[in-house]
Amino acid sequence: MKGVLVDITRCVGCGSCVVACKLYNNLPWSNAPHLGKDAVLTADNWTVVKEFDVSKGKESVWRFVKEQCFHCLEPACASACFAAAFRKTPEGPVIYNERVCVGCRYCMIACPFSIPKYEWQARFPRVQKCQMCFYRVKDGEMPACVSVCPAGALKFGDRDALLKEAKERIAQNPGRYVNHVYGEKEYGGTCWLYLSDVPFEQLGFRTHVSTESIPHVSERVTKWTLPVAGGWAAVLTALYLATKGSGGAEKSH
Amino acid sequence: MEVEKLLEEALKQKEVTRRTFLKMMAGLGLAGLAGSVGGCLRQHEVAAGGEGWLPYQYDVAGTWPAHVRGRVPIDPSNPSIMRDDRKCILCGQCLEICHRVQSVYGYYELPIRDDIVCINCGQCSLACPTGAIQERDDTEKVLKALKDPNKFVVVQTAPSIRVALGEEFGMPPGTWVTGKMVAALRRLGFHAVLDTNFAADLTIMEEATELIKRIKGELPGRPLPQFTSCSPGWVKFCEYFYPDLLPHVSSCKSPQQMFGATVKTYYAEKRGIDPRKIVSVSIMPCTAKKFEAQRPEMISARKYWEKKKGPDFAKDVTRDVDIVLTTRELAKLIKQAKIDFPRLPDEDFDPLMGKCTGGAIIFGASGGVMEAAIRTAYFFITGKEPPPQLLDLKPIRGLASVKEAAVDIPGAGTIRVAVCQGMAASRQVLDIVRAGKAPWHFVEFMACPGGCESGGGQPRSSVPQANEVRAKRTASLYAADARWVWRESHENPDILKVYQDFYGHPMSELAEELLHTHYTSRADKLKAIQPSEKEKPWEQYYPARLTPEI
Ligand code: SF4
Ligand code: SF4
Ligand code: SF4
Ligand code: SF4
Numbered sequence: 001m002k003g004v005l006v007d008i009t010r011c012v013g014c015g016s017c018v019v020a021c022k023l024y025n026n027l028p029w030s031n032a033p034h035l036g037k038d039a040v041l042t043a044d045n046w047t048v049v050k051e052f053d054v055s056k057g058k059e060s061v062w063r064f065v066k067e068q069c070f071h072c073l074e075p076a077c078a079s080a081c082f083a084a085a086f087r088k089t090p091e092g093p094v095i096y097n098e099r100v101c102v103g104c105r106y107c108m109i110a111c112p113f114s115i116p117k118y119e120w121q122a123r124f125p126r127v128q129k130c131q132m133c134f135y136r137v138k139d140g141e142m143p144a145c146v147s148v149c150p151a152g153a154l155k156f157g158d159r160d161a162l163l164k165e166a167k168e169r170i171a172q173n174p175g176r177y178v179n180h181v182y183g184e185k186e187y188g189g190t191c192w193l194y195l196s197d198v199p200f201e202q203l204g205f206r207t208h209v210s211t212e213s214i215p216h217v218s219e220r221v222t223k224w225t226l227p228v229a230g231g232w233a234a235v236l237t238a239l240y241l242a243t244k245g246s247g248g249a250e251k252s253h
Numbered sequence: 254m255e256v257e258k259l260l261e262e263a264l265k266q267k268e269v270t271r272r273t274f275l276k277m278m279a280g281l282g283l284a285g286l287a288g289s290v291g292g293c294l295r296q297h298e299v300a301a302g303g304e305g306w307l308p309y310q311y312d313v314a315g316t317w318p319a320h321v322r323g324r325v326p327i328d329p330s331n332p333s334i335m336r337d338d339r340k341c342i343l344c345g346q347c348l349e350i351c352h353r354v355q356s357v358y359g360y361y362e363l364p365i366r367d368d369i370v371c372i373n374c375g376q377c378s379l380a381c382p383t384g385a386i387q388e389r390d391d392t393e394k395v396l397k398a399l400k401d402p403n404k405f406v407v408v409q410t411a412p413s414i415r416v417a418l419g420e421e422f423g424m425p426p427g428t429w430v431t432g433k434m435v436a437a438l439r440r441l442g443f444h445a446v447l448d449t450n451f452a453a454d455l456t457i458m459e460e461a462t463e464l465i466k467r468i469k470g471e472l473p474g475r476p477l478p479q480f481t482s483c484s485p486g487w488v489k490f491c492e493y494f495y496p497d498l499l500p501h502v503s504s505c506k507s508p509q510q511m512f513g514a515t516v517k518t519y520y521a522e523k524r525g526i527d528p529r530k531i532v533s534v535s536i537m538p539c540t541a542k543k544f545e546a547q548r549p550e551m552i553s554a555r556k557y558w559e560k561k562k563g564p565d566f567a568k569d570v571t572r573d574v575d576i577v578l579t580t581r582e583l584a585k586l587i588k589q590a591k592i593d594f595p596r597l598p599d600e601d602f603d604p605l606m607g608k609c610t611g612g613a614i615i616f617g618a619s620g621g622v623m624e625a626a627i628r629t630a631y632f633f634i635t636g637k638e639p640p641p642q643l644l645d646l647k648p649i650r651g652l653a654s655v656k657e658a659a660v661d662i663p664g665a666g667t668i669r670v671a672v673c674q675g676m677a678a679s680r681q682v683l684d685i686v687r688a689g690k691a692p693w694h695f696v697e698f699m700a701c702p703g704g705c706e707s708g709g710g711q712p713r714s715s716v717p718q719a720n721e722v723r724a725k726r727t728a729s730l731y732a733a734d735a736r737w738v739w740r741e742s743h744e745n746p747d748i749l750k751v752y753q754d755f756y757g758h759p760m761s762e763l764a765e766e767l768l769h770t771h772y773t774s775r776a777d778k779l780k781a782i783q784p785s786e787k788e789k790p791w792e793q794y795y796p797a798r799l800t801p802e803i
Binding site: 008010012013015022023025029034035053059061084087097098126131133138149151 | 310316345368
């Protein structure tokens with residue numbers, strides 16, 4: 001199982017990773033900001049680098065957080081999808097098949113990190129999110145974004161080894177990091193792991209979360225399937241009309 | 254397996270469009286490659302990707318360049334440069350120049366504090382092959398000021414733009430276009446077209462005086478060697494990485510800021526213009542000048558008027574320099590106005606702050622400030638005109654990254670000087686000064702390799718900036734110096750007049766107030782990393798010419 005270790009203390013906010021993702025995945029540039037304080041994940045922004053101005057002790061510091069799909073070990077999106085359009089690969093990436101997807105967007109409801117985004121403006125909308133450069137990872141290459149990071153903030157490898165390294169970095173640099181590897185246990189663990197020197201809750205991470213995976217959450221969700229299914233077309237249409245032209249649907253998260 | 258799947262998928266398509274065909278072919282290639290690497294398409298027990306479908310929509314890389322590297326971080330609120338991410342191809346050239354030539358990126362420890370360290374030099378904008386990095390565009394502000402009937406818009410033009418502006422209009426590098434540039438500025442509607450070169454002469458008067466006072470020990474707390482202060486990129490570099498050496502930096506403002514402070518005081522009074530109506534625009538070869546003009550201390554004309562007419566009047570006097578445009582932005586304005594630049598007649602600058610000497614002209618090239626200062630210091634010390642070899646100071650001309658000379662001045666002994674360009678190369682001189690082993694009296698620093706003629710706002714006539722282009726612009730500056738009526742700053746009649754009528758004498762109380770400044774340590778913005786002794790990454794670009802003994 002592969003993973004990526006993001007060391008927030010090393011990120012300089014250059015945005016190389018964001019451009020790499022756009023280029024590699026042929027994603028269009030949209031008006032939704034991909035860098036800075038207002039950066040937001042959208043159907044076209046599979047990854048963004050978000051700026052947080054926080055205080056660390058007496059110092060005020062800028063921190064940059066690369067956001068993208070966490071690639072959960074037991075992904076809620078996959079368990080919520082009755083069409084099986086999401087699946088977890090043994091290599092790590094959680095991938096999506098647009099041919100199988102029926103557009104119900106249960107994955108979006110199920111994802112504890114609100115990662116999957118919907119192409120609200122497309123004629124045949126897809127759900128979009130970071131695919132962890134599946135074909136690269138499958139061939140043993142690092143994801144596109146990791147390959148360009150000039151500051152050494154991103155490291156690709158076996159998740160177990162990365163987790164070990166993350167803990168070593170914490171142990172060997174006393175005072176540099178908060179004593180937590182985000183993604184080790186959150187929602188049952190994720191392939192993308194984060195190290196930080198300021199508390200994660202100040203950097204937009206969802207903390208105090210369940211450490212169990214959430215198939216039961218998705219079960220609850222699937223129970224709604226039939227009653228909701230009848231109305232979903234109407235809901236979808238309403239949502240589409242409500243957001244059409246605004247381009248801002250994704251921001252409401 | 255994958256191949257079959259892909260073919261199946263393709264056949265299911267009702268129509269094979271060009272896009273799906275390309276995807277299919279690329280997918281076949283990829284699958285084939287993966288297969289052959291994995292061993293001749295044999296059946297695996299567990300297929301790559303696990304059981305189930307493989308998403309077809311990911312299987313073709315987008316516009317993925319052959320070589321990708323990281324790029325330099327740029328703060329979205331950087332006053333000098335900005336980047337259009339849609340144009341970035343991740344070539345890494347910006348990072349290369351920032352790291353190797355300027356020794357900025359990678360020379361501070363991570364994590365960062367509350368600043369994206371940048372000296373605003375704009376060299377990355379000259380290195381970027383796609384034009385993704387550009388100066389912050391301020392042309393709209395100028396157009397707005399020009400349209401405002403209540404404003405009096407003055408413009409100053411830096412020494413080096415007149416040998417480069419022509420390149421934007423198809424003329425060869427180094428073409429001398431001063432007259433046409435003045436004509437174009439008039440046609441754009443500027444109310445007074447004046448010359449930064451005038452202020453360069455003013456700088457020399459002040460800086461040479463300061464140097465002599467330092468040598469005589471009349472300025473306590475201001476040690477030797479004196480460092481030049483006219484390159485705002487260099488000044489910021491010193492504030493970040495060598496804050497302990499700030500007392501060495503001359504207190505003189507750069508010519509741009511001296512001009513700004515003088516135009517809203519002396520010029521306004523002489524011409525009877527309300528200083529509150531003056532919009533002061535400068536055309537610079539430099540992106541760091543945009544940053545310099547916004548430094549909080551660069552608003553001294555307001556203080557002057559506060560004393561003279563009270564705070565109510567003075568509060569409407571704006572910054573000494575309100576808007577800074579690069580050479581490229583001026584070219585854009587000229588093109589937008591559909592002015593046929595090469596056919597323009599040659600015109601002259603307006604009076605009062607329009608005359609210059611050869612000493613000011615060579616400010617545009619690395620070594621020029623030093624040479625001009627030596628000429629005038631020689632005159633100040635001996636009362637005589639400098640000998641011919643001081644009007645052609647070869648050892649400190651040219652593109653070597655570090656140059657040295659020793660000059661005998663009767664009455665002062667041997668004056669030793671050094672000239673550095675590019676911040677990485679400058680570190681070797683700075684480290685010698687830091688170690689207390691400096692043999693020099695005066696050191697010139699220019700952030701950009703080549704000096705202002707190759708500044709971050711100059712035309713991108715070759716990308717990255719080639720030494721041939723640099724050499725041609727430099728040669729043109731020295732040729733103009735050689736043919737000029739006046740060669741030394743103290744000969745400029747406009748300068749004599751401004752001292753007679755306004756400042757009194759160099760470093761007078763009024764001159765200190767308007768023409769001198771102070772610096773701020775930026776040590777709290779970063780934790781600097783010292784490069785290792787052996788590491789001289791700049792050498793492959795600009796070999797140093799250190800002459801141990803002259
Ligand atoms: S792993 Fe690939 S898809 Fe995901 S953010 Fe990085 S480049 Fe984009
Ligand atoms: S490429 Fe690396 S340093 Fe740059 S923004 Fe992305 S994670 Fe941060
Ligand atoms: S302007 Fe100069 S210091 Fe700033 S990023 Fe560009 S090359 Fe580096
Ligand atoms: S030089 Fe320009 S194109 Fe190349 S990485 Fe830097 S910004 Fe991108």
